[in-house]
Amino acid sequence: MSKSAIQIETRGLNVSFHNSPVLKDINIEIPAKQLTAIIGPSGCGKTTLLKSFNRLLEIQEDVKISGEIIVDGKDIMTSGLNVPDIRKKMGLISQKPYPLPMSIFENVAYGLRIHHGKNPKKVEEGVHHCLQEVGLWNEVKDRLHDPASRLSVGQQQRLCLARAIAVKPEVILCDEPTSALDPIAAQQIERLLLKLKKDFTVILVTHTLRQAKRVADYVIFLYFGMVVEHGLADQVFNDPKSPEMKAYLSGEIS
Amino acid sequence: MHINKASAVVKKKSFLSALLILILSILSLFVLKDIALALILLFVAVALIAVNFLIISRRLFDVLGTRFMLIVVLFVLALFFLLIIVLLNGSGILLEHQSIGDLLFSSAWKPFSNHFGLFAVIIDTLIVTAISMVIAVPISLLTAVYITEYAPTRLRNMIRPFIDVLAGVPSVVFGLCALLVFIPVVRDYIAPFFGVVTSSGFCLFTASLILSIMVFPIIISLCVESFSSIPLALKEASLSVGATKWETVKKVIFRASGPGVLSAIFLGFGRAFGETIAVSMVIGNQELIPRTLFGSGQTLASLIANNYTEVASIPLLASALIFVALILFVVVLIFNICGFLVLRRASKRWKY
Incomplete structure (x- = not known):
């Protein structure tokens, strides 16, 4: 890969659920401050790969994970680490969208209070800033204390984004964030992700090839739990090497 | 058309065989003189005809079924109002004799001189219910959280059936255990510890204790149900901003399952409030407000249980007991309505 810094690197990552392997020997590098798209057919392990980055897999039952995941030069799979600190670095x-069962304001303030103190003024500033960042402030400034569930789905997804960036993560993990949204709301999210990659490393799992083509700088193609092809978006999309990637691009498999 | 024809043939054939079996049955009765065989054959014949009838008149049964269910629903509703009418009617006799204010706010329960004051019993009921809920709710909630969020899967699957069985144990069993175990413990250790040396052990505290134990499995079971219905993604949302497990439980899981937890508590309250036999076995059955929790008392429900045998000998007692039943009914009704309203508000507010 080029000279740009590496945010996440995996070495020999294997994941299995109930003794059936889902990810097999994943070795990838994800560049910092860029938008990396993880693509591939359904059930090929995209979401599993994404959730392994912030150690969310282990809350599920009967999961076995082996290998190294290196973030900022440290293996996050080492035992004895403070897991909430690892997760704080990676918003999901x-x-x-799953807004927490509280008000719009509290949703964003939730993480702020946990990590950046309870000073009401600072919390308020933080909430304001994050809501503005995701373009939600003008829409909700008059009803900050309404339940978050009253927002539209698109607004909820942006609220989740605000909640994630509130704790100042380094990475934003997105698991098909637009699949439940209407085209306009989806476009808003896409634009936001493009804007946010200036400050954050964005990893986007997506089911739609066209979305990946629109936004990705870097692409990882998964097929049956293995990385078949990965590299710069231009290169992967315009000059695929593997037959699977060619088939996927041409629409033979989806 | 074709299917109709086919089913008509089937109908004819099975009808004929039913007829044949019927004849066999009659033969076995008169020729073989074997009543058992005759009955079995008769049963088979009737079953055949019944099944036959069912197959042919599916539509008829569908229509009948719909109507029938409506009738059942109406009947259940009617039962509700019937109960109110019976209770109101039954307490009418007493109300002619004594005013409601006197009934509710006088403490003297003297059935032999036809004076019925329920104040002490009402207060005892409130105390016992409140204490039992104060003991039961926090412990049950924590247990339920442990079972759903912390316990390993195998342990969870092992614990749950036990709790469900516990919820179904007849209350008299709990009462008996309390009689044998709690009474001496409260008398010899707990009451003296709080400075009451004269307690017999038959007291409000023992009753609250056994009620809380009876309420545990109900609240735990329902809370486990509602905690485990929370989507994984909601927990992930909280964890991925770097919240710890306990923060997630406290701020997200409790809230998200708020309506479920509330209805569990309401149900537990209903059980504690109306529980009769276990309470009457350990409360001491005195219609007065004891000076400490370690003195004897009486609850509304146990009052009925302890007095119903005297109904024949004291004329107004029957009416008085019906009035007590009316109070129980009205309180449960009001509590359910409040519960419903709170629940509706809560599930709107705490939706995820």
Whole structure:
């Protein structure tokens, strides 16, 4: 890879659920402050790979993980690390937005209070800043204390984004964040992700090839739990090496 | 058309065989003189005809079924109002004799001189219910959280059936255990520890204790149900901003399952409030407000249980007991309505 800094590197990462392997020997490098898209057919392990980066897999049952995941030069799989600190570095945006069962304000303030103190003024400033960053402030400034569930799905997804960036992560993990949204809301999220990659490393799992083509700088193609092809977006999309990637691009498999 | 024809043939054939079996049955009765065989054959014949009828008149049964269910629903609703009418009607006799204010705010329960004051019993009921809920709710909630969030899967699967069985144990069993175990413990250790040396052990505290134990499995079971229905993604959302597990439980899981937890508590309250036999076995059955929790008392429900045998000999007692039943009914009704309203508000507010 080029000279740009590496945010996450995996070495020999294997994951299995109930003794059936989901990810097999994953060795990848994800560049910092860029948008990396993880693409591939359904059930090939995209989400699993994404959630292994912030150690969210282990809350599920019967998961076995081996290998190294190196973030900032340290293996986060080492035992004895403070897991919440690792997760704090990586915000997660899920497929369907899940606002926490509290008000719009509290949703963003939740992480702020945990990590940056409870000073009401600072919390308020932080919430304001994050909501503005995701373009939600003008829409919700008059009803900050309404339940977050009253927002539209698109607004909820942006709220989740605000909640994630509130704790100042280094990486934003997005698990098909636009799949539940209408085209306009989806476009808003896409634009936001492009804007946010200036300050954050964005990793985007996506099911739509066109979305990956629109936004990705770097692409990882997964197929049945293995990395078949990865590299700069231009290179992967315009000059695929593997037959699987060619088939995927031509629409033979999806 | 074709299917109809086919089913008509089937109908004819099975009808004929039913007829044949019927004849066999009659033969076995008169010729073989074997009543058992005859009955079995008769049963088979009737079953055949019934099944036949079912197959042919599916539509008829569908219509009948719909109507029938409506009738059942109406019947259940009618039962509700019937109960109110019976209770109101039954307490009418007492109300002619004594005013409601006197009934509710006088402490003297003297059935032999036809004076019925329920104040002490009402207060005892409130105390016992409140203490049992104060003991039961926090412990049950923590247990439920442990089972759903912390316990390893195998342990969880092992614990759950036990708790469900516990919820179904007849209350008299709990009462008996309390009689044998709690009474001496409260008398000899707990009451003296709080400076009451004269306690017999038959007291409000023992009753609260056994009620809280009876309420545990209900609240735990329902809370486990509602905690485990929280989507994984919601927990992930909280964890991925760097919240610890306990922060997630406290701020997200409790809230998200708020409506479920509330209805569990309401249900537990209903059980504690109305529990009869276990309470009457350990509370001491005195219609007065004891000076400490270690003195005897009486709850509304145990009052009925302890007095119903005297109904024949004291004319107004029956009416008085019905009035007590009316109070129980109304309180449970009000509590359910409040619960419903709170629940509706909560599930709107705490939706995820």
